[in-house]
Amino acid sequence: DAGITQSPRHKVTETGTPVTLRCHQTENHRYMYWYRQDPGHGLRLIHYSYGVKDTDKGEVSDGYSVSRSKTEDFLLTLESATSSQTSVYFCATRTSGGDYNEQFFGPGTRLTVL
Amino acid sequence: GDSVTQMEGPVTLSEEAFLTINCTYTATGYPSLFWYVQYPGEGLQLLLKATKADDKGSNKGFEATYRKETTSFHLEKGSVQVSDSAVYFCALSEGQGAQKLVFGQGTRLTINP
DSSP states (O other): OOOEEEEOSEEEEOTTOOEEEEEEESSOOSEEEEEEEETTTEEEEEEEEEETTEEEEOTTOTTEEEEEEETTEEEEEESSOOGGGOEEEEEEEEOSSSSSOOOEEOOOEEEEEO | OOEEEEOOSOEEEETTOOEEEOEEEEOSSOOEEEEEEEOTTSOEEEEEEEOSTTOEEEETTEEEEOBTTTTBOOEEESSOOGGGOEEEEEEEEOSSTTOOEEEOOOEEEEEEO
16 A cells, blocks of 8 residues: 555634644655545545656635645645535545556545534 | 436445446546545545446445446446445546546445344
């Protein structure tokens, strides 16, 4: 399995506060992704990265920003948390090369915004 | 845009029963199709995949066949076990590069002994 860790694993915060979630990988994978998981919606892509300092928006990017200053770290920031951002957040990575390679997922971060 | 639709859950079966979880998709091109599984408290793991029409993906007794004519990728298993209890996600990805995944809503499966 790809070595993917997420921190924190659980967080409770208040509306209006900034929150940063961290994804760390040890596999030197080029691509990294942030998804959110909500009942009835499956997983939806928030942002992704295709290299250091190279990022792009996904399906549900409003209210989120990302940064990738090193290959191994991909940060997701909620600029001003809202209750609608209560969710479980998953990071994923994928190596480059070849077609249709597997995405490896981290264990998730459960975020509650009060 | 691309989308994936799975059968509504939850699904509850007895051990050794036959399992089918339906999945259909809408895509503009020729996507690759995946089934991911999520065990309680964990992230997602790839269960199986198929990259072109008529391909059959298989793993751990699960199978799914890429049917272009019906735009479907139904998951099947002949005899389920309690350890198969999990949430199952159908997904697709298109093209080269980032190969972003589009997921269905997930189907929770519970197997009773």
